[in-house]
Amino acid sequence: xxxxxxxxxxxxxxxxMESVSVLHHAVEQQVRSAGELSYVQFQLLxxxxxxxxxxxxMTALADGVVYSRSGLTHQAGLLEKAGLxxxxxxxxxxxATLVTITQAGLDRVATILPGHIEVVRDLLFDxxxxxxxxxxxxxxxxxxxxxxxxxxxxxxxxxxxx
Amino acid sequence: xxxxxxxxxxxxxxxxMESVSVLHHAVEQQVRSAGELSYVQFQLLxxxxxxxxxxxxMTALADGVVYSRSGLTHQAGLLEKAGLxxxxxxxxxxxATLVTITQAGLDRVATILPGHIEVVRDLLFDxxxxxxxxxxxxxxxxxxxxxxxxxxxxxxxxxxxx
DNA sequence: TATTGTTATACTCTATAACTATA
DNA sequence: TATAGTTATAGAGTATAACAATA
Numbered sequence: 208x209x210x211x212x213x214x215x216x217x218x219x220x221x222x223x224m225e226s227v228s229v230l231h232h233a234v235e236q237q238v239r240s241a242g243e244l245s246y247v248q249f250q251l252l253x254x255x256x257x258x259x260x261x262x263x264x265m266t267a268l269a270d271g272v273v274y275s276r277s278g279l280t281h282q283a284g285l286l287e288k289a290g291l292x293x294x295x296x297x298x299x300x301x302x303a304t305l306v307t308i309t310q311a312g313l314d315r316v317a318t319i320l321p322g323h324i325e326v327v328r329d330l331l332f333d334x335x336x337x338x339x340x341x342x343x344x345x346x347x348x349x350x351x352x353x354x355x356x357x358x359x360x361x362x363x364x365x366x367x368x369x
Numbered sequence: 370x371x372x373x374x375x376x377x378x379x380x381x382x383x384x385x386m387e388s389v390s391v392l393h394h395a396v397e398q399q400v401r402s403a404g405e406l407s408y409v410q411f412q413l414l415x416x417x418x419x420x421x422x423x424x425x426x427m428t429a430l431a432d433g434v435v436y437s438r439s440g441l442t443h444q445a446g447l448l449e450k451a452g453l454x455x456x457x458x459x460x461x462x463x464x465a466t467l468v469t470i471t472q473a474g475l476d477r478v479a480t481i482l483p484g485h486i487e488v489v490r491d492l493l494f495d496x497x498x499x500x501x502x503x504x505x506x507x508x509x510x511x512x513x514x515x516x517x518x519x520x521x522x523x524x525x526x527x528x529x530x531x
Numbered sequence: 532t533a534t535t536g537t538t539a540t541a542c543t544c545t546a547t548a549a550c551t552a553t554a
Numbered sequence: 555t556a557t558a559g560t561t562a563t564a565g566a567g568t569a570t571a572a573c574a575a576t577a
Contacts, residue, residue, distance in 0.1 A: 219506035220489050224412075225433040226513045227389040232436050245543080250386075265559065271387040274394050278545055280560055302553045302558040327382050334515035335508065342504045344381035346497065351384045353496035354391045407566080427536065440568050442537055464535040464576045534577075544567075554557075 230330050237326045242319035247272060248282055249323075252291060252316050255308035262307040264297060271355070291315055392492050399488045404481035409434060410444055411485075414453060414478050417470035424469040426459060433517070453477055 235246040242249065250272050255261055265279055273279040283306060286292045291312035297303035308316075332340065397408040404411065412434050417423055427441055435441040445468060448454045453474035459465035470478075494502065 215502060215506055216490075216494055219502060219509060220493065222506065222509040222513045223389065223493075224393070226509055226516055227385065227393075229433055229513075229516045231386070231389075247544085266557090271391055273545090275546055276559065277547080277561080281544080284560095297558095300554075300558080304559065328378075330516055330519065331382065331385075331512060332378055334511050339508050339511075340377060340381060343508050344377055344384065346501050346505050347381060347384040347388055349496050349501075350493060351388045351391075354388055354492055357492065409567080428534090435568090437569050438536065439538080439570080443567080446537095459535095462535080462577075466536065532577100535575085536573105537575105538571100538573075540570085540572105542567100542569085544565100546565085547563090548561100550559105550561080552558085552560105554555100 226331075230327070233326050233330055234323060237322050238319055241322045242315050244315070244319070245282075248286055249316070249319060251282060251286065252308060252312050255292065255306060256313055256316050258308075260307075261313075262305050264300075264303045264305060266303070268306055271351075286312070388493075392489070395488050395492055396485060399484050400481055403484045404477055406477070406481070407444075410448055411478070411481060413444060413448065414470060414474050417454065417468060418475055418478050422469075423475075424467050426462075426465045426467060428465070430468055433513075448474070 231246065238244050238246050238249045244252070251268060254268060254272070255263060265276075265283065268283075269276070269279045273282065283292065283294065287294055289311075291309055293307050293309060294304050295307070297305045335343065393408065400406050400408050400411045406414070413430060416430060416434070417425060427438075427445065430445075431438070431441045435444065445454065445456065449456055453471055455469050455471060456466050457469070459467045497505065
């Protein structure tokens, strides 16, 4: 195992990473200038805004966005201080903390969104046809689901060595 | 203008960002544990290893990887201190600094690469067919070229307003 | 005047480890 | 014993602004 990637795979990997890096940087700036938030904070708010009751447990909120508990606690602290979320105990599990987005949080997301969408369209979707979009969406959805199914690396710091 | 993204676009955007975020985190860890480098540093070395004479000017090196001059100077300083690159004056342009990767730098990249490739394969390419790979490569190459052609946001902090 | 690169500084983000409390 | 979350702390990354030198 561990054979070399095909050249085509390597090119694809590099194109993907560079593109998303540039896109990430662009949206980071947009979110910061339009809404005084980091992109991570914006993503957390966006997730809450889309959640069933506009609330999620800390762990659920972190998924795919933040990779350490303490990092999330820190960001949640900032968002709470800014009045964009509230934190309270969960009725189902006394250990869990339920995070809820406030109206101010929803407003903030609404303020950021139009410009955000504009940046994403200009940078990412502009050069793509409808067909391209469908292909990209299909592939990346599959990749994301595959990654979600993967054992979390954060919790599995290679033990076995043989 | 600035109409809402189609739902399909939004889903695609989110899947893309989450996937690459997870991938980024995984390769970051791999590069750090296998080669004692940050991912940014690894990318810089990898670019130099692939460059025509194994050397690039600071500005060319930064493209798509680092978004501020000072950030690159800092990272280059660390890489030079570690003996992985050297910096010298450019014969073509007295203002420019030519960065060259050393043999130790090439060795370091070679040390990191196998494990790196393994992570990328497991996380990104595993769930993709040959056809998917071709589609992804085609689309992301096009996106990257589009972004490269874009006026650099860093240097164009929106002036016009009307 | 514009561009290349460096320096100094300040700030944000992230992660590690130790800890509390509940399942 | 395992999981959810917090705290404190330390380290790395990044950006801004002021600067020097060359085009």
